[in-house]
Amino acid sequence: NRIGDLEMKDGDSSAAIRAYEQASDLYTEQGFFNNAIALCSKILRVNPARSATYLRLAQLNARKNFVGEARRNLGEYLERMDALHHREEGIAAVKLFADQFSGNPDIRLMLVELLRAVSREQDATEQLEKLARELEERGDASGARKTREQIAAIRTDEDLPEAETSRRPDPM
Secondary structure, eight states, rough: OOHHHHHHHOHHHHHHHHHHHHHHHHHHHHTTTHHHHHHHHHHHHHHOOOHHHHHHHHHHHHHOOHHHHHHHHHHHHHHHHHHTTTTTHHHHHHHHHHHHTOOHHHHHHHHHHHHEEEEEHHHHHHHHHHHHHHHHHHHHHHHHHHHHHHHHHHHHHHHHHHHHHHHOOOOO
C-alpha cells in the first residue's frame, strides 16, 4: 500500500496500480478482505476503467457474503466488458465466479438475473439447472422444485413470441 502511494506521488500510476494489486492479493490471502476492498477502491480512483477490479471487488464482497455489493460490482464489470466488446469473456468470468461461490444460492440467482438482463435466457436456464442440482444435493427439495419452476417460466417466456405469431391471422 505504501509503495503504491509512493509511486502515485512520483507520478507513476501504472506502478502504483501494480503495487496496490499485489497488496490486495496479499491481504486476500491473509483473510483481510476489508483491506483488500479498500485497495481495490484506490485502484478505481486512480483508473476507473479497470474492468478486472470490479470483478475482484465482486469476489471479495461475495466472500464477505455482501451479495448486493457483489451484484453491483458484477453488473459494472459486465457493462464495461460489453462496452469493450468482450461480452463473452465477461460472461465466462461471471459463470466461473458463480461456480466459485456455489455454496451461496443467492450468487447463482444474481448471475441468472444478470444473464437475463442481457437477454441470455439459455445461459440463465443452464445456471438455474446447476442451482437446482446443487439444492437437491444439499437436500433442499423445495428449493430445487421452485428453481425448476423458474426454468419452466423462462422457457414459457421464450416460446410466447412464437406462439403469439402463430395465432395471428394469415395476411393472405
